[in-house]
Amino acid sequence: MRDLVEIGMGRTARRTYELDDVDIVPSRRTRSSKQASTAWQLDAYRFEIPILAHPTDALMSPASAIALGKLGGLGILNGEGLWARHADVDAKLEELIHVAESDDDVDASITLLQKLHSAPLQPDLLAAAIAQVREAGVTTAVRVSPQNARALTPALIKAGIDLLVVHGTIISAEHVGPGGDEPLNLKTFIAELDVPVVAGGVSDHRTALHLMRTGAAGVIVGYGSFEGATTTGEVLGIGVPMATAIADAAAARRDYLDETGGRYVHVIADGDIATSGQLAKAIACGADAAMLGVPLAVAAESPGAGWYWPSAAAHPSMPRGALLPVASSVQRPSLETVLVGPSNDPFGSLNLVGGLRRALAKTGYSDLKEFQKVGLTVRA
Numbered sequence: 001m002r003d004l005v006e007i008g009m010g011r012t013a014r015r016t017y018e019l020d021d022v023d024i025v026p027s028r029r030t031r032s033s034k035q036a037s038t039a040w041q042l043d044a045y046r047f048e049i050p051i052l053a054h055p056t057d058a059l060m061s062p063a064s065a066i067a068l069g070k071l072g073g074l075g076i077l078n079g080e081g082l083w084a085r086h087a088d089v090d091a092k093l094e095e096l097i098h099v100a101e102s103d104d105d106v107d108a109s110i111t112l113l114q115k116l117h118s119a120p121l122q123p124d125l126l127a128a129a130i131a132q133v134r135e136a137g138v139t140t141a142v143r144v145s146p147q148n149a150r151a152l153t154p155a156l157i158k159a160g161i162d163l164l165v166v167h168g169t170i171i172s173a174e175h176v177g178p179g180g181d182e183p184l185n186l187k188t189f190i191a192e193l194d195v196p197v198v199a200g201g202v203s204d205h206r207t208a209l210h211l212m213r214t215g216a217a218g219v220i221v222g223y224g225s226f227e228g229a230t231t232t233g234e235v236l237g238i239g240v241p242m243a244t245a246i247a248d249a250a251a252a253r254r255d256y257l258d259e260t261g262g263r264y265v266h267v268i269a270d271g272d273i274a275t276s277g278q279l280a281k282a283i284a285c286g287a288d289a290a291m292l293g294v295p296l297a298v299a300a301e302s303p304g305a306g307w308y309w310p311s312a313a314a315h316p317s318m319p320r321g322a323l324l325p326v327a328s329s330v331q332r333p334s335l336e337t338v339l340v341g342p343s344n345d346p347f348g349s350l351n352l353v354g355g356l357r358r359a360l361a362k363t364g365y366s367d368l369k370e371f372q373k374v375g376l377t378v379r380a
Contacts, residue, residue: 013348017378019272019281024214025375029364036360037367038353039072040288042266043196043217045139045162048072049353050289050368051339052226052268055167055312057081057093058304059296062132067301069138076165077129078311079152084126085119092116100323109323110313111338117314121152127159128256134160141198141288141313146184157195160285166199167220167311170364184379186214201270203240212265221249221287224227224310226294229324232272232312236320242272243285250286250372275348276355281354284374295352298327299335306332 003015031333040050051073053059061083065075082089096116100109120207126142133140141163144152148167156164166186190197200220202208213218222242223232232238249267257264270291282290297308306327313321333350337343343353348355365371 014117014244016241018241019243019278019285019377021241022243022281022285022376023131023379024280024284024359024363026362027364027375031361031364031366033354033357033361035366036337036357038357038360039264040368042074042163042198042289044195045074047074047139047289049339050283050287050356051353052076052141052289052291053296054270054291054293054310055081055165056293056309056313057083057089057359059293059302061089061303062129063372064299064301064335065133065140066136066138066301069133069295071336071339073172073339074139074141074163075133076141076143077125077126077133079156080117080121080148081311081314082116083129084121084123085117087125092307093303096323097307100307100325110319112314113309113314113323114319118316123155127155130156130159130161134177137308138233139163141165146186149184149189153189155274157193163217164193164195164197164215165220166197168201186211186216190215198266198268200268202249203245204237205248205252206265209251209256212252212256216265217266218266218288219249219253220270220291221245222269222291222313224291224293224321225271226274226308226310226324229294229308229309230312230321232320242269243281246285248286253286276352277348277359279352280356280359283368283371284359284371284376292352294324294326295349296335296339298332298349299338300332301335302332328329 004012007013038179039048049072055076055078060075062075068075086092099112139162142156142161143165146168196217198218199211199216201223209218224230241304246269253265267289268289269287270293273279273290294308307323309323310321313319339353341354345351360371365372
């Protein structure tokens with residue numbers, strides 16, 4: 001039964017929970033962490049770690065996407081980002097970070113980010129970036145927004161992507177464009193493609209179920225929320241705490257599995273995951289994998305040089321994110337250290353996958369699907 005509370009006469013709201021509101025319950029059995037697998041498979045593609053990168057230029061260049069792929073995760077290039085608009089991206093990022101570091105006014109850095117994103121898309125530049133990732137032998141994924149998916153996808157398919165990510169702050173099964181334009185019907189759109197599609201974000205059961213019915217291989221839950229970097233709550237007033245959002249999407253996955261007689265859609269948690277413990281809780285709540293932002297921004301390979309901003313920060317009229325300093329530009333750990341260690345941090349911000357693997361082992365589970373059955377408690 002849903003936990004409803006009255007917030008005023010005749011108006012109720014549902015009680016929801018953040019990841020930090022829940023804890024994992026140990027079981028009677030433990031096992032060696034060497035026996036715990038963190039592998040998962042999305043359509044035909046197997047990944048050794050359940051980590052995707054948020055599709056922002058702060059994290060994903062062709063080089064960092066390759067680095068993440070070689071570690072067993074999935075890097076996602078922003079098909080509408082700087083690598084698709086500028087030939088001298090490194091210089092543009094250096095200029096952006098200089099403004100962010102030297103100006104206390106966050107508006108200046110966002111204004112510059114918007115200006116950089118106002119340059120026209122150049123398909124040849126994006127194709128070259130995709131080719132670089134493909135030639136490295138890792139899975140190639142690119143993000144497009146719902147409003148530009150129909151126009152950009154043919155060029156991406158031609159360039160040879162393996163996975164398409166249709167990603168926005170809030171996404172639905174049918175996106176209605178301005179001025180009465182023909183809506184993007186994701187079900188029809190996905191059916192016409194030869195590559196699997198991951199779509200999101202969503203934050204409730206009904207929308208997640210509708211997206212699953214479009215034929216998506218995976219559904220992203222959340223919108224990359226992280227205090228100081230993501231401002232969707234302040235700008236739109238929209239948000240559902242991640243533990244509840246993941247559990248609701250997992251319930252939609254179960255309903256869709258019954259509805260279709262066995263088609264499994266992966267749930268990918270995007271938001272409020274900064275430590276290995278929070279990553280473990282996200283999987284325990286029902287996620288198959290996590291899309292990370294700030295945790296990966298601290299890595300030496302990330303092009304943001306210790307700064308992070310979500311992809312929505314560059315929106316031309318209503319940005320929903322700010323540039324956030326997350327690490328020293330001089331002393332940054334390697335991506336390998338962030339994900340698989342070793343770690344000297346006692347708070348879980350490094351060796352994220354190692355912490356997840358240890359959580360599986362300490363509760364007696366051998367893989368991620370089994371771990372979704374672990375017991376949970378809610379803090380009073």
